Amino acid sequence: MKTIYFLILGLALCFPAFCDSFESEAQKLAQDLKLNLVKNLTQKIEKEGVVKAIPFCHENVKPIAKEAAGERVAKFEFGRTSHKLRNQMNRPPVWAEVYLKEFQGKLKSDITKNSLLIEHEGKRIYLEPLFAEAKCLLCHGEKVSTQVSEKIKSLYPQDQAIGFKQGEFRGFIWVKEK
Numbered sequence: 001m002k003t004i005y006f007l008i009l010g011l012a013l014c015f016p017a018f019c020d021s022f023e024s025e026a027q028k029l030a031q032d033l034k035l036n037l038v039k040n041l042t043q044k045i046e047k048e049g050v051v052k053a054i055p056f057c058h059e060n061v062k063p064i065a066k067e068a069a070g071e072r073v074a075k076f077e078f079g080r081t082s083h084k085l086r087n088q089m090n091r092p093p094v095w096a097e098v099y100l101k102e103f104q105g106k107l108k109s110d111i112t113k114n115s116l117l118i119e120h121e122g123k124r125i126y127l128e129p130l131f132a133e134a135k136c137l138l139c140h141g142e143k144v145s146t147q148v149s150e151k152i153k154s155l156y157p158q159d160q161a162i163g164f165k166q167g168e169f170r171g172f173i174w175v176k177e178k
């Protein structure tokens with residue numbers, strides 16, 4: 001009885017041993033980054049069309065993410081990565097490679113994990129899979145318009161991030177403690 005009482009008290013007070021704030025903070029940050037990127041991208045596409053949204057991504061992904069993260073940049077590193085890259089700057093860190101291999105080619109319906117929590121050299125890392133939704137296929141899908149494809153090739157001559165199916169694993173958004 002006593003043990004149960006202490007357990008309940010521990011959970012209620014959120015003792016560090018019971019409550020992992022890294023995971024919830026990282027999840028919140030990943031959520032904010034995703035929402036901000038998608039909001040900005042959708043607005044740009046609606047206003048000026050898909051072709052103009054490509055250089056917009058090229059120039060603004062980093063500043064948008066930094067703004068969304070705010071003061072949390074002091075505590076966390078974050079980014080996006082993939083097995084099929086558009087921007088070489090998003091090359092997978094060593095610790096992501098094995099998970100990219102595990103997830104590549106899979107559909108959202110095949111993947112039961114919403115996120116992964118790993119550790120590398122004593123630092124905790126949160127990884128969340130991203131899937132190619134209908135709106136992503138405009139620039140990452142199997143049938144991309146000629147204009148879009150030309151614009152992508154001019155900015156990213158080594159682009160591989162094309163040919164995804166709806167619901168297919170596209171890559172990870174990750175958050176690492178500093």
Ligand code: HEC
Nearest residue numbers: 053054057058061080082085086087090130136139161171
């Ligand atoms: C308007 C075209 C466009 C749309 C729509 C789009 N993307 Fe991208 N995506 C890009 C561009 C351009 C880059 C490279 C950005 C950069 O230079 O960092 C990119 C990069 C990425 C990356 C980083 C890895 C890499 O390959 O460099 C991921 C992950 C990604 N997109 C996922 C998505 C997802 C998921 C969606 C849908 C929610 C989406 N994208 C919609 C154009 C687009």
